[in-house]
Amino acid sequence: MNRYIKITLKVLACLILLAILGIGGLVVYAKYFYNQDIDITQYYADELPIKQEAFEKEFEEIHQTTLENYSLYASKRLNMDSLHHAFQQRVSQADNPVAFGNLLKEYVAALHAGHASVYLKDYTADYAPSYIEGRVFIDRPNEYLTANGFADKDEIIAINGVLVPQWITDNEKYTPASTEECRRLMTARKAFRSWSDTAAVYRIVRKQDTLDLKLALKKETFFPKKEQPNTVEWKVLQDSIGYINIRR
Numbered sequence: 331m332n333r334y335i336k337i338t339l340k341v342l343a344c345l346i347l348l349a350i351l352g353i354g355g356l357v358v359y360a361k362y363f364y365n366q367d368i369d370i371t372q373y374y375a376d377e378l379p380i381k382q383e384a385f386e387k388e389f390e391e392i393h394q395t396t397l398e399n400y401s402l403y404a405s406k407r408l409n410m411d412s413l414h415h416a417f418q419q420r421v422s423q424a425d426n427p428v429a430f431g432n433l434l435k436e437y438v439a440a441l442h443a444g445h446a447s448v449y450l451k452d453y454t455a456d457y458a459p460s461y462i463e464g465r466v467f468i469d470r471p472n473e474y475l476t477a478n479g480f481a482d483k484d485e486i487i488a489i490n491g492v493l494v495p496q497w498i499t500d501n502e503k504y505t506p507a508s509t510e511e512c513r514r515l516m517t518a519r520k521a522f523r524s525w526s527d528t529a530a531v532y533r534i535v536r537k538q539d540t541l542d543l544k545l546a547l548k549k550e551t552f553f554p555k556k557e558q559p560n561t562v563e564w565k566v567l568q569d570s571i572g573y574i575n576i577r578r
Contacts, residue, residue: 374451374549375431375525385430389421392434396441406442413440428526435504435525444508452523453547459486461518466494468534474553475522479543481536488533489521497521522547 373379380388393414396403403410417437424430434448460469468475468484489497498517505520507513524530524547531544 372449372451374453375428378427378431378450380427380430382425382430385421385424386418388430389417389434389437392437393417400441400443400446402443403441408441413437431525432504439502439504439506439513441506442508444506444512447506450525451550452520452525453528454524454550454553455522455545455547456550456553457522458519459521461515464495466518466521474548475545478545479541480532480534480545484534484536486521486532486534487540490531491533494518494521 393410397410417433420433421430424433431448431450435450438446438448455472455474457472457475460467466486468480468482468486470482471480471484487494492500498514501520502513502517504525505513505517507516521532522530522545527547529544529546531542533540533542
């Protein structure tokens, strides 16, 4: 009887030891390997530290990463071989970082995935206008817009000489979205953002008047950071898993 008790105790001791080692291993993994912040550097397109001869290699790596991680292209009926071929030819003809950045934005937008985007900085006025029934309006402009002549309820009818509907059509190919309605909305709301231009001319209608206002688009550091309650916390983990914590 004592022999069986001793065997049982030894087995239990071994199981406890294995459990301790397992927990210890998980703690070490989580602390030193799993839960590390990813160091991301974001650039403006005209400051990309990539030379022309490296554009094709960079694109090939991006396309391969997309194939390995974007599981929805089949359900969206995307022909990834055709997409690769079309953009590969255009990338080979890109002669500067801005052109390369534009192609990357267009490539990612062609994936029809609203959660995917090219991580390039925009020149901006730190403001997003309202988009109502195909028209773009100023609604409660910020101090920067007000200082440059914009007013509440102004309607933007043209940007850099291009009528707003056509401007949206020309630029929506760079906007990632899952639906065409969302793509047009998000494009319109980027009327005061540009990845390459540092100035734009806006033609507005204010009551009975039509005005042309030139606006300098600034780097994001120009605008003071807004203090907002930290209600949403997010983190990307090293093995492509992340979380979003929303507090009310």
